[in-house]
Amino acid sequence: xxxxxxxISKLIEEFSGLxxxxxxxxxxxxxxxxxxxxxxxxxxxxxxxxxxxxxxxCKCCFTLTDEDVCPICKDSTRxxxxxxVVENTxxxxxxEKTGKFEGVYHVLxxxxxxMLGIGPNDIKLKELMIRLEADVDEVIIAxxxxxxxxxxxxxxxxxxxxxxxxxTRIASGVPVxxxxxxxxxxxxxxxxxxxxxx
Numbered sequence: 001x002x003x004x005x006x007x008i009s010k011l012i013e014e015f016s017g018l019x020x021x022x023x024x025x026x027x028x029x030x031x032x033x034x035x036x037x038x039x040x041x042x043x044x045x046x047x048x049x050x051x052x053x054x055x056x057x058c059k060c061c062f063t064l065t066d067e068d069v070c071p072i073c074k075d076s077t078r079x080x081x082x083x084x085v086v087e088n089t090x091x092x093x094x095x096e097k098t099g100k101f102e103g104v105y106h107v108l109x110x111x112x113x114x115m116l117g118i119g120p121n122d123i124k125l126k127e128l129m130i131r132l133e134a135d136v137d138e139v140i141i142a143x144x145x146x147x148x149x150x151x152x153x154x155x156x157x158x159x160x161x162x163x164x165x166x167x168t169r170i171a172s173g174v175p176v177x178x179x180x181x182x183x184x185x186x187x188x189x190x191x192x193x194x195x196x197x198x
Contacts, residue, residue: 008034060131062107062124064089072096072104079103081137085128085156087111087144095142103140106131111148112155118148120155129159138166145172145190 004012008030015026033041057063058070065071072078072092082103086092092105110123132139141156143149153169160167173191175183183191 058107061105062109062127063092063105064107077102081135082140083128083131083136083138084140084142086142087149087152091142091144103138108143108152111143111146111152113148113151123152125156125159128156132160132163132165136165138168140168140170142170145187 011030011033012023012026015021015029016023018026021029033044036044051066054066055064056066058065058073059068060073061070063070063072067074079102083106084095084101084103085106085108086095087108087110089107092107095101095105106124106128108123108125108128110118112118112120112123128139139156139160141153143152143156157167157169171190171194173187173194
């Protein structure tokens with residue numbers, strides 16, 4: 001039985017199709033928008049449409065941007081010889097929030113996953129190899145610690161090592177504030193292998 005009119009139900013349905021939005025959140029968002037002033041709703045819908053129409057890949061690192069070359073790649077103070085490889089633009093943003101990485105990025109837009117039918121040609125690996133023809137000192141692989149992320153990291157490492165460019169992998173292990181008793185064995189092993197001298 002439908003509790004709401006067709007248009008309200010349709011709005012809830014559209015919101016629930018978004019990642020991380022369950023039925024209750026979709027309902028809350030729908031009613032919030034219905035209660036917003038018309039100008040705010042128009043501004044929101046215009047922002048969504050403009051972003052969809054104008055956002056594209058950076059010609060250099062393939063992050064999402066509304067310019068031909070993103071602000072990070074344009075920044076002359078960044079070290080262009082150190083490239084951090086990430087799976088998506090959200091990962092890039094996470095590293096930028098630290099304010100500590102001074103190099104540039106390369107966004108793969110995915111990870112190798114034979115189970116999902118995603119191979120090396122389905123992500124931006126060929127474009128990475130073209131970038132490495134320039135003067136590059138180090139490639140930092142910052143893919144996720146998932147099976148797909150690890151597979152991608154190993155594949156990239158095997159591609160790059162013959163070029164003589166230094167290849168490193170971000171450390172992984174025990175999170176800050178984590179209790180050892182609740183951490184899985186693989187993470188604990190990683191933490192042990194990646195230990196540093198005090």
